[in-house]
Structure formats: C-alpha cells, structure tokens
Amino acid sequence: MDDAIARLRLIRTPSIGPVSYRQLVRRFGSAAAAIDALPDLARAGGGVPPVVPPPAHAEREQAMLARVGARHLFLDDADYPPLLARADNAPVILTLRGDIALATRTPVAMVGARNASAAACRFARQMAQALAERGATVVSGLARGIDTAAHHGALPATIAVIAGGIDTLYPPENDELQERIAHEGLLIAEMPPGTQARARHFPHRNRIIAALSLGTVVVEAAPRSGSLITARLAGEAGREVMAVPGHPSDPRAQGCNALIRDGATLVQDADDVWEQVRPIDARALHSGAVRSPAAGWGAPPPEDATDAERRTIERLLGPVPVAVDELVRQSALAPAVVQMILLELELAARLERHAGGRVSLC
Structure with a gap:
C-alpha cells in the first residue's frame, strides 16, 4: 500500500510524465527514493522543484475510485495490456x-x-x-x-x-x-x-x-x-x-x-x-511479459552530468522540437547523460516532450 501511494504521488506530480517517471524509478530504484531526489534534480536543471502531492491526496484518489467501482492498474501489474x-x-x-x-x-x-x-x-x-x-x-x-x-x-x-x-x-x-x-x-x-x-x-x-x-x-x-x-x-x-x-x-x-x-x-x-x-x-x-517501470527500455539508467555537459545540451535546445537521438549525436555525450540532463530540465519545468521522442525548451 505504501509503495502504491508513493507511485501515485510521483506520477501525479506536475512536470512528470510516463517517460520521466520511468527514468526516475530506474535511476533511484523506487518511487519513494525518486520523490526525495526531486528537489536536487530540479535545482540542477535551473528551476524550482515541483510540488509533490501529499500522501493524503493519493489516499483520497484511491477512495474516489472505490466509490465508483474502479481500480488502478500499474504498468508492472500482471494484467496490464x-x-x-x-x-x-x-x-x-x-x-x-x-x-x-x-x-x-x-x-x-x-x-x-x-x-x-x-x-x-x-x-x-x-x-x-x-x-x-x-x-x-x-x-x-x-x-x-x-x-x-x-x-x-x-x-x-x-x-x-x-x-x-x-x-x-x-x-x-x-x-x-x-x-x-x-x-x-x-x-x-x-x-x-x-x-x-x-x-x-x-x-x-x-x-x-x-x-x-x-x-x-x-x-x-x-x-x-x-x-x-x-x-x-x-x-x-x-x-x-x-x-x-x-x-x-x-x-x-x-x-x-x-x-x-x-x-x-x-x-x-x-x-x-x-x-x-x-x-x-x-x-x-x-504473453506474461510484465514491463517494469524500472527496467527494460534499452538504455542504461540516467547518469549524473557536469555543468559543462548541461550547458552543451541547453545550447542545442530551442523552441523547435528536436529528436533526442540528434542531441546525442551533436553533443557527443553518452545517451544516459543526455537523458539525465533532459530529465533535470523537465523537472525544472523548462523542457517539453513531444511525440516521436522529440523535446524542446518551454
């Protein structure tokens, strides 16, 4: 129950979507640990940390679902499509x-x-x-x-x-x-x-x-x-x-x-x-291939980045959406480092993700 509450709080946090959620859980091992790391990540991206909903909000959501006969289905549940x-x-x-x-x-x-x-x-x-x-x-x-x-x-x-x-x-x-x-x-x-x-x-x-x-x-x-x-x-x-x-x-x-x-x-x-x-x-x-939010997306977990690497990616970004692969190619940085910088910018509300694996500055 505590893990479900933590996962609900993390995914309901502003500026956190499916991609950033999975990267956070892979990087820190659990939703609870990811929540603790959010302030430092957002500050590294040059923004204000997002406001994480308190446990009471997640508990209230669970109660609302129970009243209408609904339930949550998590990505790593066995019956997820x-x-x-x-x-x-x-x-x-x-x-x-x-x-x-x-x-x-x-x-x-x-x-x-x-x-x-x-x-x-x-x-x-x-x-x-x-x-x-x-x-x-x-x-x-x-x-x-x-x-x-x-x-x-x-x-x-x-x-x-x-x-x-x-x-x-x-x-x-x-x-x-x-x-x-x-x-x-x-x-x-x-x-x-x-x-x-x-x-x-x-x-x-x-x-x-x-x-x-x-x-x-x-x-x-x-x-x-x-x-x-x-x-x-x-x-x-x-x-x-x-x-x-x-x-x-x-x-x-x-x-x-x-x-x-x-x-x-x-x-x-x-x-x-x-x-x-x-x-x-x-x-x-x-097939029972349950997909865990913490593994299985082909790339290693995001790694910490230096200030010089952050400046390199920010110079390559702009208001026009660009593919993440193109950022990796032009920056010559490791894909995991690029993903970590993008995650920091997203948590700082400075990055927007688009369809097709593209990103842009807000």
Whole structure:
C-alpha cells in the first residue's frame, strides 16, 4: 500500500510524465527514493522543484475510485495490456472499470468523424458487430459519431478509452452508453478521477487507443482530425492502419482517401479487417511479459552530468522540437547523460516532450 501511494504521488506530480517517471524509478530504484531526489534534480536543471502531492491526496484518489467501482492498474501489474505496455510512452498508471481480459481478445481500434454521415455510422456499427462475432474487441474513444456507433455494434466486446477521469461523463449524451460499457465491457482512463475532458487530453487518449490495438480502422475523417492522429500513431507503433474509402466529393471522406493514397490498407468489410489482424500470433496478446517501470527500455539508467555537459545540451535546445537521438549525436555525450540532463530540465519545468521522442525548451 505504501509503495502504491508513493507511485501515485510521483506520477501525479506536475512536470512528470510516463517517460520521466520511468527514468526516475530506474535511476533511484523506487518511487519513494525518486520523490526525495526531486528537489536536487530540479535545482540542477535551473528551476524550482515541483510540488509533490501529499500522501493524503493519493489516499483520497484511491477512495474516489472505490466509490465508483474502479481500480488502478500499474504498468508492472500482471494484467496490464501487453500491447500497450510495449509503447515507449505507455501510461504508468491507468484507471479502469470492467473486464481487463478484453484487452487481449484481438483488439482492433475503430475511429472516425464526430459529425459522421448516417451511412458511415451504420457501416461502423455493422462492421464492429461482425468483428466482435469473429472474436475481436473493438476499441474506440466514446466520442460522438463513428466511436459511438462502433461501441454500440460491438457491445459487450468493446473498450472505451476516455479523455477525462474515470468518474466523468463526456460527451453528456453518451452517459448511458459509458455506464453500460463499464458494466459489460471495459472503460479506461489515464487522467486522475475528477478530471474533466479538455482538448489537450484527447491526443493522450488517442495514443492509448492506437497502442492498445493490433490495427486501427478509420471510417470517416476530415483532412485535419483526431482520427488521423490516431492512425498516424498506430503506424508509428508498427500497427496496421486501415481506412474505408469514401466519395471524393464528401469532405468527411478526404482523410480516409488520403490515408489509402499514402499506403493504408483499403478495407470494405469486417473480413478485410480480420484478414489484416488475424495472422498475428495470438500468444503475443497473452504473453506474461510484465514491463517494469524500472527496467527494460534499452538504455542504461540516467547518469549524473557536469555543468559543462548541461550547458552543451541547453545550447542545442530551442523552441523547435528536436529528436533526442540528434542531441546525442551533436553533443557527443553518452545517451544516459543526455537523458539525465533532459530529465533535470523537465523537472525544472523548462523542457517539453513531444511525440516521436522529440523535446524542446518551454
């Protein structure tokens, strides 16, 4: 219990995300030891130490989850979804309601436009139902339009990943559907309970949808939409990207048509989707490869840095995001040293992390 409280306090600390959390635990061995080291690290980065929530805050969060029938799921828990655990930015802590076993039943994401056409919603509902009948679990984001249709079609074999806290409802018209999924399927949230969904939360939700699934199907999407972000994240994670073609004159079909033009698989029914995800070895979905926050990310633990090394990295950083690998190349410093300097800057609220392993100064 004490370790769970310490881990909750660390991940709920401002400026600490999944990457910095894992680096801290690897460097200091436990969440409690990492909390003790935060002041010195932040001062080394030239900033004010972040305020760590007191134990009472973590205990209150646990009580809030208990009241709504939810629980925490840590990255090193045995039932953490294996596909999601492979992502470099996998959430350290999830909150969930429902059957976590659904995450290992050939999960397939289905996303699309909120203002989807009636025909597209009907198509998504029928495809989701057909995939569920074949043994798949349909993953989506509980948004209006395609997401809602996919959840309805696949119930109870569906997972809803929401942008707010596990105890919040968004959008309001899906309150009954959200409760039904929590009881019959699986409801997942990364944000702390009580968090209302904001625009900045949706990209985080989209990365979970993409990483949780063997493939992502886009049914309808405008050229600039969150659905295309989910598809891009799926492609970057090495997962299948599939799209349903639409009429060229419909703006809601332009995103899907562009995905197909750029190499996504054209799918027209559930058989097409099943053909793309079925060859994957089913044992990979049930493997017990528990990923510890303290080990297994390929690089050695961060090392202490000198003032000269800190100045070198700060000179290379700017407001434009740059890949961490490029910083290592140009600085000629050890990767572990570079990671430690970036960690110090992040804890000092001077560094922002971006998708694709890129960083920039705030």
